[in-house]
Amino acid sequence: MGLVAYGKSLAEAFANAAYGxxxxxxEPNKVKERESRKVTxxxxxxxxxxxNWINELIYIFEVEHLLFKSFNITEFxxxxxxxxxxxxxxxxxxxxLKTGVKSATYHMLKVDGEKNRVQVIFDV
Amino acid sequence: MPExxxxxxxxxxxxxxxxxxxxxxxxxVDGLIYASEAMLDDIRxxxxxxxxxxxxxxxxxxxxxxxxxxxxxxxxFPIGGVAAMRVSDGVISPGGVGFDINCGVRMLRTNxxxxxxxxxIKQLMDALYKNVPSGLGSEGKIRLRHGExxxxxxxxxxxxxxxxxxxxxxxxxxxxxxEMAGADPSKVSGRAKERGVPQLGTLGSGNHFLEVAMVDQxxxxxxxxxxxxxxxxxxxxxxxxGSRGLGYQVADDYISVMVNFIKEHNIQLPDRQLAYAPxxxxxxxxxxxxxxxxxxxxxxxxxxITHWVRDSFCQVFGKSEKETGLExxxxxxxNIAKIEEHDLNGRKANLCVHRKGATRAFPAGHPDVPAxxxxxxxxxxxxxxxxxxxxxxxxxxxxxxxxxxxxxxGAGRVKSRAAAKRALTGQEVLKELExxxxxxxTGNLKDLAExxxxxxxxxxxxxxxxxxxxxxxxxARTKPIGVVKG
Numbered sequence: 001m002g003l004v005a006y007g008k009s010l011a012e013a014f015a016n017a018a019y020g021x022x023x024x025x026x027e028p029n030k031v032k033e034r035e036s037r038k039v040t041x042x043x044x045x046x047x048x049x050x051x052n053w054i055n056e057l058i059y060i061f062e063v064e065h066l067l068f069k070s071f072n073i074t075e076f077x078x079x080x081x082x083x084x085x086x087x088x089x090x091x092x093x094x095x096x097l098k099t100g101v102k103s104a105t106y107h108m109l110k111v112d113g114e115k116n117r118v119q120v121i122f123d124v
Numbered sequence: 125m126p127e128x129x130x131x132x133x134x135x136x137x138x139x140x141x142x143x144x145x146x147x148x149x150x151x152x153v154d155g156l157i158y159a160s161e162a163m164l165d166d167i168r169x170x171x172x173x174x175x176x177x178x179x180x181x182x183x184x185x186x187x188x189x190x191x192x193x194x195x196x197x198x199x200x201f202p203i204g205g206v207a208a209m210r211v212s213d214g215v216i217s218p219g220g221v222g223f224d225i226n227c228g229v230r231m232l233r234t235n236x237x238x239x240x241x242x243x244x245i246k247q248l249m250d251a252l253y254k255n256v257p258s259g260l261g262s263e264g265k266i267r268l269r270h271g272e273x274x275x276x277x278x279x280x281x282x283x284x285x286x287x288x289x290x291x292x293x294x295x296x297x298x299x300x301x302x303e304m305a306g307a308d309p310s311k312v313s314g315r316a317k318e319r320g321v322p323q324l325g326t327l328g329s330g331n332h333f334l335e336v337a338m339v340d341q342x343x344x345x346x347x348x349x350x351x352x353x354x355x356x357x358x359x360x361x362x363x364x365x366g367s368r369g370l371g372y373q374v375a376d377d378y379i380s381v382m383v384n385f386i387k388e389h390n391i392q393l394p395d396r397q398l399a400y401a402p403x404x405x406x407x408x409x410x411x412x413x414x415x416x417x418x419x420x421x422x423x424x425x426x427x428x429i430t431h432w433v434r435d436s437f438c439q440v441f442g443k444s445e446k447e448t449g450l451e452x453x454x455x456x457x458x459n460i461a462k463i464e465e466h467d468l469n470g471r472k473a474n475l476c477v478h479r480k481g482a483t484r485a486f487p488a489g490h491p492d493v494p495a496x497x498x499x500x501x502x503x504x505x506x507x508x509x510x511x512x513x514x515x516x517x518x519x520x521x522x523x524x525x526x527x528x529x530x531x532x533x534g535a536g537r538v539k540s541r542a543a544a545k546r547a548l549t550g551q552e553v554l555k556e557l558e559x560x561x562x563x564x565x566t567g568n569l570k571d572l573a574e575x576x577x578x579x580x581x582x583x584x585x586x587x588x589x590x591x592x593x594x595x596x597x598x599x600a601r602t603k604p605i606g607v608v609k610g
Binding site: 044058063096097098103108109123124 | 198223224259260315329376384395399
């Protein structure tokens with residue numbers, strides 16, 4: 001299972017990929033923007049940055065049970081990213097979880113800075 | 125959809141197909157796929173065979189880049205892949221183990237017959253569902269003291285037994301005795317431990333399950349009897365799960381380490397998910413030590429679950445443990461890398477055998493096979509999909525000679541999970557299974573469709589290839605009565 005995300009900028013494509021990730025986990029319109037988290041990731045290149053970004057969000061969901069639906073990327077260099085992510089704690093009475101995403105993979109992972117397009121396959 | 129694979133496959137015999145190393149520049153050895161002619165069409169539907177060829181690029185690979193008959197498209201390595209590397213100058217790749225380190229299967233036998241449990245099957249499934257935490261986001265009932273996770277990572281199943289989950293004899297009948305030596309918790313990140321602590325003793329989600337089954341065929345009576353499989357209709361239990369978030373995080377952490385390694389050394393690979401480090405490098409050694417921790421966690425996990433399964437049977441049927449006769453036949457893992465001794469042209473050599481969606485299948489008399497099974501070989505369990513049959517096999521000398529003591533692990537997907545969901549709804553799958561007398565418990569009906577029988581290859585044709593090729597022998601077959609799907 002994977003996704004292709006586009007944006008007006010590469011940063012926006014990264015934000016949209018994160019939205020795509022959470023839309024696999026839960027119905028996004030059931031998630032309210034109640035709290036935020038600041039997320040910072042770094043990597044040697046843009047592909048690894050995408051891998052780390054996705055896995056950072058999976059980690060936060062698993063440990064803090066936070067479901068996110070909006071992602072404001074405030075700094076983006078291609079090797080680092082800073083974002084404010086909005087969402088809320090998982091509430092079994094309102095959120096039906098769909099797919100368990102174990103991790104992003106490097107398999108067919110692509111970041112295209114010209115087309116502002118990213119592609120990532122998840123292990124589910 | 126991935127494009128169809130049109131690469132070269134040379135017929136070796138009815139069950140073996142070779143991808144010659146001339147297929148792609150950079151392959152160090154040939155690829156070899158175990159399959160019947162009838163399976164080739166399915167295999168060519170995606171890029172799994174290309175992945176077999178890609179694995180042949182890895183330094184130190186010996187013999188063949190192998191794929192078992194349940195081969196399907198994975199990430200980097202194909203699922204159903206086996207690759208053995210020389211320890212002296214070879215590499216280790218976290219992608220060759222997979223994210224769910226020591227995902228595996230254990231089978232328990234009972235003294236009960238299907239006819240006896242039939243009237244209470246709903247209560248039994250309810251009790252199993254209640255007692256064994258499952259599903260996405262599920263957390264366990266075990267509360268670890270600060271730092272205790274390190275004990276779990278070192279001792280594995282023994283930790284669980286020492287805490288009162290199950291019996292010491294069960295360690296005897298667990299691969300690696302449930303405790304891989306050389307596990308070093310200092311090589312496991314704080315994040316991995318953080319994910320692992322609340323999830324110990326949980327089934328998880330996806331294709332993980334607990335299955336109550338009954339024996340419906342016995343092919344080798346004496347061999348089956350040695351395992352405690354005595355008669356048709358006898359109730360069995362299968363547990364399929366792995367190392368949960370702890371294992372995924374170990375995989376993530378070390379894939380990043382390996383990706384950096386190949387970048388620093390300017391190594392070109394057909395797929396970055398194959399990223400590796402030499403076994404004799406600090407990175408390779410650290411991964412191996414961390415992977416062993418995750419493997420041990422998975423054995424502790426399955427051991428805790430075994431205890432709650434036993435409790436559930438005792439509660440529902442009002443019997444003592446002894447009366448239920450619930451005993452662990454064996455526990456196998458199917459996502460792992462291990463340093464093993466193998467014969468190479470008449471000389472012993474230490475190899476790092478990656479099994480990603482493949483099961484160890486050691487023969488009778490092998491020193492790593494417990495005394496109980498020394499005469500018959502190591503038991504192997506091949507769960508089918510949710511509505512169909514599962515098989516019990518044993519390892520063979522032939523496996524030792526040609527597949528580094530490995531065989532298949534499951535049915536193998538023919539449909540992606542998303543395609544399976546599009547084809548059938550969870551409700552439809554549930555109805556269909558119930559019409560065949562199978563009780564299902566799940567917290568996630570939507571995901572049930574992912575595991576529909578239609579999504580998988582026919583398990584019988586998979587194990588027949590393994591049997592006919594001689595890399596394991598079919599001993600018995602079970603069919604499901606009830607399933608708790610994670």
